Amino acid sequence: MRIATWNVNSIGARLPRVLEWLEVAQPDVLAVQELKCAETAVPVEEFAALGYEIAALGDGRWNGVALLSRVGLEDVTRNLPTQPEFEGSIEPRAIGATCSGIRVWSVYVPNGREVDHAHYTYKLQWYDALRDMAVAEMAANPDQAFTIIGDYNIAPTDADVWDISAFANSTHVTEPERAKLRDLEAIGLIEVIPRALKGEPYTFWDYRDLGFQKGKGMRIDLIYGNARLTDCVTGAYVDREARKGKGASDHAPVVIDISL
Secondary structure, three states: OEEEEEEOOOHHHHHHHHHHHHHHHOOOEEEEEOOOOEHHHOOHHHHHOOOOEEEEEOEOOOOOEEEEEOOOOEEEEEOOOOOOOEOOEOOOOEEEEEEOOEEEEEEEOOOOOOOOOHHHHHHHHHHHHHHHHHHHHHHHOOOOOEEEEEEOOOOOOHHHEOOHHHHOOOOOOOHHHHHHHHHHHHOOOEEOOOHHHOOOOOOEEOOHHHOOOOOOEEOOEEEEEOHHHHOOEEEEEEOHHHHOOOOOOOEOOEEEEEOO
């Protein structure tokens, strides 16, 4: 079974490339982030033509998440149970479903903006809600394979950014943020893709200043799973080819193969 995650940075702008990638990569489940469209505007028919069901959550602005599956979508859950608000609203940043017996969550974690911004505090609170959801779901189904995949907006280590000195006083690399990843590990989640399988680790390159061409990347698109899932991983890769060319997202897909 193949599971992937991809921040597409607008499903409308990226639809031809996503459809082409689905045909080539053949994932059974694709977690999508940054839809940038309302649920009613998601191109359901185009995905159905390739054999995918879709569960989506979006409000037409810059957020939005979805799960595409050709192995079933059951028990769909929209938003985290204790998800905090930002500026008075619950942002569409998390959607979960059971796909062929595997519980999969697609998440688009808040960026944080700046360390002294209210969005940074919101980001840390959002991670607490993510942890609480994972604790509850894994306790309810301890024998079920479970994974949270998506744009975590944190680089786990200094080696996961192109030049740590360029990130002084910046989000994505601070100790409080990285501590939230350790909180996930403390409840039994493991990052699925070991560095040995990835080659160059980056999954995101800024459009500005020829970030991709100059290798100025970050590894922020992550896959965490419980032992039931991670023990069954047979392969993994970051699809750099999908980041190349005109009209690409600023993120590359991250893919794992598992054999349960």
